[in-house]
Amino acid sequence: MRMSVLFVQTLREYPSDAEVISHKLLVRAGYIRKLANGIYNYLPLMWRVLKKIENIVREEMDKAGAQEILMPFVQPAELWQESGRWDVYGKELMRLKDRHSREMCLGPTHEEVITSIAREGIRSYKQLPVNLYQIQSKFRDEIRPRFGLLRGREFIMKDAYSFDIDEAGLDKSYQIMADAYKRIFERCGLETKMVQSDSGAIGGSVSHEFMVLVNEDSENNAGENDVFYCPKCGYSANSNHAVSLLKEALTDGKFGKAQIVDTPNTHSIEELSKFLNIPATVICKTLIYVIDGKYVAALIRGDRTIEETKLMNAFQGNEIRIARNDEIEEIMNNSGFSAVAGFIGPKGLKGVEIIADETVKDLKNFVIGINQNDKHLTGANWGVDVELPSKICDIRLAEENDKCVECQSELKVTKGIEVGNIFKLGTKYSKAMSATFTDKDGSEKPFIMGCYGIGISRTAAAAVERHHDEHGIIWPVAIAPYKVIVVPVSDQDETQMSVAESIYQKLLNAGVEVILDDRAERAGVKLKDADLIGIPYRITVGKTIKDNLVEFKERASNITENITPEQAIDRIIAM
RNA sequence: CGGGAUGUAGCGCAGCUUGGUAGCGCACUUCGCUUGGGACGAAGGGGUCGCACGUUCGAAUCGUGUCAUCCCGACCA
Secondary structure: OEOOOOOOOOOOOOOOOOOOHHHHHHHHOOOEEEEEOOEEEEOHHHHHHHHHHHHHHHHHHHHOOOEEOOOOOEEEHHHHHHHOHHHHOHHHOOEEEOOOOOEEEEOOOOHHHHHHHHHHHOOEHHHOOEEEEEEEEEEOOOOOOEOHHHEOOEEEEEEEEEEEOOHHHHHHHHHHHHHHHHHHHHHOOOOEEEEEOOOOOOOOOOEEEEEEEEOOOOOOOOOOEEEEEOOOOOOEEEOOOOOOEOOOOOOEOOOOOOEEEEOOOOOOHHHHHHHHOOOHHHEEEEEEEEEOOEEEEEEEEOOOOEOHHHHHHHOOOOOEEEOOHHHHHHHHHHHOOOOOOOOOOOOOOOOOEEEEEHHHOOOEOEEEEOOOOOEEEEEEOEOOOEOOOOOEEOOEOOOOOOEOOOOOOEOEEEEEEEEEEEEEEEOHHHHHOOOEEEOOOOOEEEOEEEEEEEEHHHHHHHHHHHOEEOOEEOOOHHHOOOOEEEEEOOOOOHHHHHHHHHHHHHHHHOOOOEEEOOOOOOHHHHHHHHHHHOOOEEEEEOHHHHHOOEEEEEOOOOOEEEEOHHHHHHHHHHO
């Protein structure tokens, strides 16, 4: 490709609306252009990168025995009503009506469609297992799209779905996908960690995410997920799923006897702990949540934080949020109290389900709210002063330096970008949508399903997050839009131009993806652009050509060498 | 959904306080000159100042509304 005709406009400055480096660089280097909030045009360079990633995904999926298909982007509401998700998916599902007022939606994912394909096409166990996948744009009307391609509303995704006879078959399909994913990201030049993750409200299911780890000290917080991991045994999990053992802590308040004390203006645990001069570990805090419209009081030890996904799952919920002050007031009125947040306790609450984290059950002589403003009960004990809730679960957020449940070492935390997710669905969709096959014994059974996603466009952005410097993008060779760029320093110098042209032609003939910067620009412009765009190798034809030497430069390492044009060509072809 | 901020040329910004009919840098076009790290000079083209209503003789500027975008919060009992 000749740079003079390549459709790309590099900018001298970063766009003002971009925050994270991948967004900034992809816009500035002319890869993408925003069309609307969270919706981007993929320009020629970007499209080449995306196709590179897609092809790696295709090769590995095909090798893993999956078959590529393409499902419609627009889907009828009926399918979603059948699965039950039409009413629970919420505002992320982009709904629309056709000219006949039939309800439709833009596909945020394709479990419904694939299940309908399977129930029509698969009749016998002899046709199983099967794994079908597609690479396609998805649309999710995110609450808050941001970070450019990392969290767009429309994005490119590879989604695969496996169908098996039984759980053992699913386990095998799942493992095959996990292995394929590992290879895919490796080939894309991305180091990933496979971590356990929340599997939603579907009991007993298993889910893993593939995370590209980003350094905490990087210039932004593009990693949206906290990943807990054990350096010793390898345990790792998303914060929404991570479990841990607690460090030793003082859990006996040693108050002697239970009594109500004045604790004016202690609205937070910190204030209360300071006022009573006791550690937060002997306080039981009570938080009011709204889960699918129902009130829930969650108890947890004062030094700990509720993990909302875990709490929501404990009630099989779909939506969770902290209660508003007016809702707390309503609860207080209904229960005959008048306390505000900060003084709430479980005792005597009406119309509220109560759940406790495991951290509270060992508390002795502790401090707890009693629904009276500016007062707390100190020296409380379960069964004596307050009933221990019958529902006790792990609903707490793990913390760095908690102990690993597998090996008791200390857990570490890091930020990660989720580029892939694999999931054991089981029979959730096949049962809801009556998708069955006839088994060996003649009985009708629902398919045992798995689903497996890779964010293609997000993977590209994650690659930029991991691989860049102050001059621009540094693409891993496997997903770079072009492998090498040939830059004649002066377009006035006939020798330089003709040598550059000949190198270009020879590389083209050898099937190398190469750019010739044939623009009538000054050297500085061409070199800056080459760095910004991030082509892995550069062959610069300058004054040294009179000694038959060109400069060969590797973008990633910045190592340069003066070699002959023939050597440069051979080296590129060999790589 | 709540809080904060911003909308002026393709990109980055000034002008607004104190109303008088729009400017700078980059990019773009032409010419000259220049060619190893985003040169220089000259001459150009491009904007209903997000949109609507209002105040006024007159609105980018003041008021009201609206839309869009960005950031923060959804971690507090």
